[in-house]
Each structure stands twice: as C-alpha cells, then as structure tokens.
Amino acid sequence: MHKIWLITQREYLTRVMNKAFLLTTFLTPVGFVLFFLIMGFIMDTGSDKTKNIVVIDPVNLLADKPASANNLKFLYSNKSLKDVKQDYGNKTFHGILEIAALPIDSASSFQVDYHSDEQLAIDEMVALEEVLATHVRAHKLKAYNLDEKVLNHLDTDISITPKSVLEEKEISSLTTIVSSVIGGIVGYALFFIITLYGSQVMRSVMEEKINRIVEVLISSVKPFELMMGKVIGVGLVGLTQIGIWLILIPLIFIVGTAAYGIDLESASQMAANPAADQILSQQDKILQVLSELKALNWWAIVPLTLYYFLLGYFAYAALFAAVGSAVGEDINEAQSLTLPIMLPLLAAVYIGFSAVSAPDSSLAVYASMIPLLSSIVMPVRIPFGPPVWEIALSMILLLLFTILLIWLAGKIYRVGILMYGKKASFKEIIKWMSYHNT
Amino acid sequence: MDTTSIPVLSLKDIVKRYHNHLAVDHVSFEVAKGTIFGLLGPNGAGKTSLIRIITRITAADSGTIMLEGEPLHALHPSMIGYMPEERGLYKKMKVGEHLIYLAQLKGLTFKDARKKAKYWLEKFEAGNWWDKKIADLSKGMQQKIQFIATIIHDPKLIILDEPFSGLDPINANLIKDEIYQLKEKGASILFSTHRMEQVEEICEQIILVNQGKKILDGSVSNIRKTYKENIYSIEYSGLDAKLLVSNDLYEVTTQDSGMATLRFNAGATSYAVLKSLLDTGMDIHHYNEVLPTLNEIFIKKVSQNNA
Numbered sequence: 001m002h003k004i005w006l007i008t009q010r011e012y013l014t015r016v017m018n019k020a021f022l023l024t025t026f027l028t029p030v031g032f033v034l035f036f037l038i039m040g041f042i043m044d045t046g047s048d049k050t051k052n053i054v055v056i057d058p059v060n061l062l063a064d065k066p067a068s069a070n071n072l073k074f075l076y077s078n079k080s081l082k083d084v085k086q087d088y089g090n091k092t093f094h095g096i097l098e099i100a101a102l103p104i105d106s107a108s109s110f111q112v113d114y115h116s117d118e119q120l121a122i123d124e125m126v127a128l129e130e131v132l133a134t135h136v137r138a139h140k141l142k143a144y145n146l147d148e149k150v151l152n153h154l155d156t157d158i159s160i161t162p163k164s165v166l167e168e169k170e171i172s173s174l175t176t177i178v179s180s181v182i183g184g185i186v187g188y189a190l191f192f193i194i195t196l197y198g199s200q201v202m203r204s205v206m207e208e209k210i211n212r213i214v215e216v217l218i219s220s221v222k223p224f225e226l227m228m229g230k231v232i233g234v235g236l237v238g239l240t241q242i243g244i245w246l247i248l249i250p251l252i253f254i255v256g257t258a259a260y261g262i263d264l265e266s267a268s269q270m271a272a273n274p275a276a277d278q279i280l281s282q283q284d285k286i287l288q289v290l291s292e293l294k295a296l297n298w299w300a301i302v303p304l305t306l307y308y309f310l311l312g313y314f315a316y317a318a319l320f321a322a323v324g325s326a327v328g329e330d331i332n333e334a335q336s337l338t339l340p341i342m343l344p345l346l347a348a349v350y351i352g353f354s355a356v357s358a359p360d361s362s363l364a365v366y367a368s369m370i371p372l373l374s375s376i377v378m379p380v381r382i383p384f385g386p387p388v389w390e391i392a393l394s395m396i397l398l399l400l401f402t403i404l405l406i407w408l409a410g411k412i413y414r415v416g417i418l419m420y421g422k423k424a425s426f427k428e429i430i431k432w433m434s435y436h437n438t
Numbered sequence: 439m440d441t442t443s444i445p446v447l448s449l450k451d452i453v454k455r456y457h458n459h460l461a462v463d464h465v466s467f468e469v470a471k472g473t474i475f476g477l478l479g480p481n482g483a484g485k486t487s488l489i490r491i492i493t494r495i496t497a498a499d500s501g502t503i504m505l506e507g508e509p510l511h512a513l514h515p516s517m518i519g520y521m522p523e524e525r526g527l528y529k530k531m532k533v534g535e536h537l538i539y540l541a542q543l544k545g546l547t548f549k550d551a552r553k554k555a556k557y558w559l560e561k562f563e564a565g566n567w568w569d570k571k572i573a574d575l576s577k578g579m580q581q582k583i584q585f586i587a588t589i590i591h592d593p594k595l596i597i598l599d600e601p602f603s604g605l606d607p608i609n610a611n612l613i614k615d616e617i618y619q620l621k622e623k624g625a626s627i628l629f630s631t632h633r634m635e636q637v638e639e640i641c642e643q644i645i646l647v648n649q650g651k652k653i654l655d656g657s658v659s660n661i662r663k664t665y666k667e668n669i670y671s672i673e674y675s676g677l678d679a680k681l682l683v684s685n686d687l688y689e690v691t692t693q694d695s696g697m698a699t700l701r702f703n704a705g706a707t708s709y710a711v712l713k714s715l716l717d718t719g720m721d722i723h724h725y726n727e728v729l730p731t732l733n734e735i736f737i738k739k740v741s742q743n744n745a
Contacts, residue, residue, distance in 0.1 A: 212526030220543040
C-alpha cells in the first residue's frame with residue numbers, strides 16, 4: 001500500500017505542477033468571469049450619458065408628460081419645429097421628437113419624426129418607442145372607451161400543475177425541465193471527464209512503456225500497484241480540477257447574476273409566493289428555476305453522482321490502462337484499440353440523452369443497471385428520483401463489475417507493459433488474461 | 439553456521455512456459471556471495487526470462503529460488519538492484535527527485551534516499567545535476583543516473599542486463615570500476631550479456647544458456663581449460679629461414695617469421711615438445727598455451743546445441 005501511495009503521489013504532483021494543468025484549471029473559470037464582465041460592460045455602455053430630447057407635442061399625445069426614459073431626458077417645448085431647430089447648433093440637446101398628429105384609432109402603425117444629426121443607440125430607440133407605444137395604447141383605449149382592467153382580464157396564463165397521487169411530494173411544472181437540464185449536464189460532464197482522465201491514464205502508461213522505465217519500476221513494485229497508483233493519481237488530479245471548478249464556478253455564478261441584477265434570496269421568496277407567479281415574466285421564470293434548483297434533493301444527487309463518477313472512472317481508467325499497455329509507440333494503434341472503450345461510453349451518453357426526456361423508459365432503466373453504461377445513465381436519472389431499489393441494485397452491480405474489470409485489466413497490463421515491438425491483437429490480449437504470473 | 443557459504447542466489451529446476459514455447463527449461467545455478475557471475479546466451483536464449491523470475495516480475499511455473507537461503511518473497515525486491523536491458527527514466531523529472539523516487543520505491547525513507555542520491559551523484563562527479571531535467575542530460579549522463587538508481591539502496595544482489603550497451607568507453611570503464619568496488623564491498627553481481635569479451639574480463643563464474651537450457655557452467659578459467667585444444671604459440675629466433683615441420687609430437691597450424699602455433703598430438707607434453715624444439719638449436723622467447731576464448735566456446739556450444 002505504501003508503494004501505491006508513492007506512485008499516486010508522483011503521478012499527482014507531476015501533473016498538478018504542470019503548467020498546462022494550472023492554465024486549464026484556472027484560466028477556464030477566469031475566462032468565464034471575463035466573458036461575463038465583458039458582456040455586462042458591453043451591455044451597459046451607451047446608456048451612461050444623459051441625452052436631452054426636445055419634445056414638440058402639439059396634439060398632447062404624451063398627456064402625462066413623462067420626464068425621462070432610460071438615459072433620455074424629455075424637454076417639452078411649445079415652440080415650432082423651425083424655432084427649435086435654430087437652437088440645435090448650441091448642442092444643448094441631442095435631437096427633436098416631433099409628434100405631428102394623433103394616431104388613427106384603427107391604424108396598426110404610427111409614425112413620428114426624430115430630428116437630429118446624430119443617431120440614437122438601439123436601446124435608446126427601444127426606450128423611446130416603448131414610451132410612445134404606451135401612450136398610443138392609452139389614447140386608443142380612451143377612443144374605444146375600453147377599461148384597461150377588462151383588457152388585462154382577457155390575457156390568461158395557462159399552467160398545468162403536476163400533482164402526485166400516492167407519494168407526498170410537491171412537484172411544480174418546472175421540476176421536469178430542471179431535472180432534465182441537470183441530468184443532461186451531469187451525463188455529458190461525466191462522459192467528458194471519464195474520457196479526458198481515462199485517456200490521460202492511457203497516455204501515462206504508454207509513456208512509461210516508450211520511456212523504457214516500466215521494467216525498472218516493476219522490479220520494485222507489482223505491476224498492479226503501479227497501475228492502481230497511476231489510476232488513483234490521475235483520478236485525484238481530476239477531482240482536484242473539478243473541485244477547483246466547483247468553487248470557482250459558483251463565484252462566477254454570483255458575479256454573473258449580480259451583473260444581471262438578480263438577487264438569489266428574493267428569488268426564492270418570490271417564487272414561494274403564489275400571488276407573485278401569476279404573471280410570469282422572463283425574470284420570474286429564472287427565479288422559479290432557481291427555487292426549483294434549491295428544492296432538488298442535492299444530498300442524494302451529489303454523493304450518488306460522485307459514486308457513479310468514481311466507479312465509472314475506475315472501470316474505464318482500468319480499461320484505458322490495459323489498452324495503453326498493449327500498444328507500442330504508435331498512437332494510431334491506440335486509437336483503434338480504444339474503440340471498444342469508446343463504444344459503451346458513447347452508447348451511454350446517447351442513452352443518457354434519451355433518458356433525459358424519458359427517464360422511466362425501459363431502455364433507460366435497463367441501461368442504468370448495466371455496468372459501463374450505468375455510470376453515466378444512472379446519474380442522469382437520479383434528479384428525477386428513480387426507485388431506491390433500482391439505484392441500490394445498479395450501485396452493487398457497478399461495484400462488482402468495476403472490481404472484476406480492474407482485476408482483468410491488471411492481468412492484461414502486467415503482460416502488455418513488457419511486450420515490445422509486437423502489435424497486440426484483441427485475440428492476443430484476451431490470451432494475456434490467462435497468463436500465469438506471480 | 440557460516441553465512442558466507444550460503445549462495446546469495448540459488449535457482450533449482452526453474453521452468454517457465456509461454457504458451458507452446460518453453461522459455462526456461464529446468465535451469466539450476468548458484469551465485470556465490472561477493473562474486474561476479476555471468477549469465478550468457480544468444481538473443482532469445484531465456485536470459486531475460488530468468489532475470490524476470492529472479493526479480494519477481496514474473497513467476498516461474500515450477501522450481502525454487504532462494505535468496506540468501508530463503509525462498510523468494512515479497513520483501514526481496516529491496517535486496518535486489520536490477521538494471522534491465524530495456525531501461526529509461528522519466529524525461530520530465532529532475533535528477534534528484536527521480537533518484538529519490540526510485541529509491542523510495544525500493545523501500546528507503548525520503549531522508550535516506552536523499553542522502554544516498556547526493557552521495558552517489560558526488561561520487562560520479564555529477565553533484566551539480568540535482569536540479570537538471572533528465573531530458574537535458576546526454577545519453578551517457580542518463581546511463582550514469584540509471585546505474586545509480588540501480589545501486590542506490592545498497593542491494594545485496596545486483597543484476598545488470600547488458601549494462602554496457604550504448605555506453606562510450608569512458609563511461610563503460612567508470613561503471614566497470616564501480617562494479618568491482620561494489621563487489622569488494624560484498625555485493626554479488628549477476629551480469630547478463632551476449633558480449634563474451636566483457637564476460638571473460640569481468641566474470642568469475644558463468645552459466646551459458648541456449649534455447650532455455652543450461653548448456654555450460656563453471657568458473658571462466660576452468661571452462662577455458664576444459665575446452666582447450668592443446669594449442670600453443672611460440673616465438674623464436676636463431677633458425678633463420680628454417681621452418682618448423684609437423685612431427686609425431688605436434689602439428690604446425692600456422693607459421694610466420696619467428697612465430698608459430700602448434701597443436702599438440704595426444705600424449706605430447708610441454709617438456710617433450712620444448713625439448714625437441716630446443717634441440718633444433720633455436721632460441722625460444724615466448725611460449726604459452728592458447729586457451730580458447732569464451733566466444734569460441736560459446737559459438738561452438740551454441741551451434742552444437744542448435745544442430
């Protein structure tokens with residue numbers, strides 16, 4: 001055990017101290033933050049300078065005389081357009097909004113003029129149009145003699161609320177969507193992480209073989225210890241990287257939400273208040289999703305996902321190590337031999353995606369029992385709350401299979417690492433498992 | 439009991455089979471303490487298979503191996519230093535940390551590993567390499583590091599598989615000297631090669647294997663004596679232009695001005711031959727028996743064996 005620890009330590013330290021590791025680990029989230037900040041900055045610019053706009057409104061459309069919209073300040077004038085234009089040269093205002101006539105009641109469009117030698121920014125234009133649209137609407141309501149309240153009552157927001165029958169649990173219409181998104185993200189992330197770190201194990205095994213250091217090592221340690229030390233070391237590197245990201249990404253999330261002006265605390269309060277979600281604006285939806293995220297059973301999701309990740313990683317990393325030991329110096333050879341590993345992995349991702357929309361389909365249920373597939377498919381299903389016995393059975397099967405796989409991979413590995421100059425066929429690799437060693 | 443009489447390594451009836459191929463076929467031999475032992479054989483004879491069994495990299499199908507009188511067990515790798523023929527180092531590691539790592543794998547504590555690494559680097563005039571990356575070292579320098587890594591934990595048995603391959607003569611001599619010094623300090627060395635001239639120079643005892651079988655073993659001088667063909671060379675003068683001719687005592691195999699090799703016939707003795715030569719009136723400056731080189735014995739035995 002002491003020697004496995006030494007090997008793990010070396011694998012871990014040489015990787016973590018590597019420049020490439022530090023760059024990807026810290027620059028990825030920093031890049032994220034920068035992206036958010038730059039986006040926020042871009043969106044904020046343009047609206048920071050107050051622009052005066054002279055409004056000529058002889059028809060009195062803007063009856064309540066709004067003082068401003070966005071960064072636009074409205075100055076009402078009774079002078080004629082010609083007179084105001086003479087003052088334009090003083091540069092005390094940006095432009096002149098001329099409302100020459102009232103809108104025709106039945107017209108679907110309305111036109112006003114903006115006199116200026118400079119252009120308004122898009123968001124300023126939008127703000128201006130909104131002010132006008134509100135007043136045109138008010139004018140038309142009055143003309144048709146309609147009550148604003150009555151009109152509002154015509155718009156009805158439909159929502160289908162799922163209610164559980166036997167189980168005592170609260171479900172909202174968003175639960176399914178949120179679970180799907182979480183499941184999808186987890187499934188894809190697991191695929192990505194297993195492939196990434198699994199192939200690192202493979203490359204590390206190949207490196208030792210190509211370096212010709214492996215025989216020196218296995219005269220001191222057992223091949224199995226060397227393989228396990230490597231798998232654990234690379235796995236710890238993976239956990240470190242994910243851990244750093246898990247700390248940095250919420251940080252980015254806070255920065256990001258702050259940039260959008262969403263307060264997490266009030267978000268959950270508002271969503272809990274049934275009166276508040278009658279009108280679902282875009283922002284309300286975000287708030288509801290956030291409260292839905294809070295309502296998920298994270299105490300089950302996080303440890304179970306970690307379990308499937310760890311065992312899935314061990315199973316696949318052992319396979320990658322076995323393949324790495326069987327190939328020589330030729331990277332193309334490695335590619336053809338990794339195909340049998342990539343097939344179940346890809347199948348698992350696609351089944352995982354289908355499980356997102358139908359988590360209880362028989363395909364999803366069976367796949368979440370079969371080891372190698374289950375390590376990705378089951379975590380996808382977990383946010384949907386599958387039956388406990390399914391999870392338990394799947395966990396036990398995965399554990400047993402992973403142990404078996406590591407044992408078999410160890411047998412291939414100890415023969416493979418000492419084979420030079422010979423291209424190993426699958427038939428041969430299978431034969432290696434029966435070799436009598438130690 | 440006198441512990442010096444126990445061989446450091448003893449193999450008995452070792453068999454190793456790979457599928458249909460018998461890599462090691464009932465091989466037995468012993469390596470005495472404090473000696474340099476040669477394991478010889480052509481490529482593919484089973485040398486590496488034998489070494490891998492001794493170093494516990496693979497297991498024998500049958501037979502027993504004793505290390506200092508004890509059956510081979512899990513703790514023994516720390517008593518063995520092995521430099522394989524296929525050898526290398528982590529290119530990105532620094533010399534110091536690399537030596538410490540390999541020494542720790544052999545069971546040394548970090549502190550001891552550090553001390554030993556420093557000691558050996560100084561000894562090989564490489565004290566300032568500590569922070570150099572392996573990749574930045576020349577091939578010869580890397581070989582030195584490899585050798586230090588093999589002996590850093592003071593092994594009782596040092597196994598060197600083709601240790602001089604790829605070494606320039608200076609480094610080869612350096613390592614050869616170190617091998618002698620280690621032997622003086624009580625280590626035993628198992629030296630595997632197919633380069634006979636090195637064996638003749640370094641080894642006291644040898645075993646010759648071919649096709650998995652032992653075909654010869656013993657001390658180098660005994661083997662050469664056993665396979666001697668009664669050939670003698672002489673250098674002489676005083677008999678200008680007079681040629682030696684074969685007679686019932688000897689056969690002249692080669693002859694040049696003042697030099698000749700003679701093959702003695704059965705029953706001929708040095709006394710009789712020299713007497714008859716001196717009777718011709720010649721002066722003999724030099725007279726010695728020509729023993730066959732190990733290389734000649736090796737080729738002869740291997741081709742006999744393969745026939």
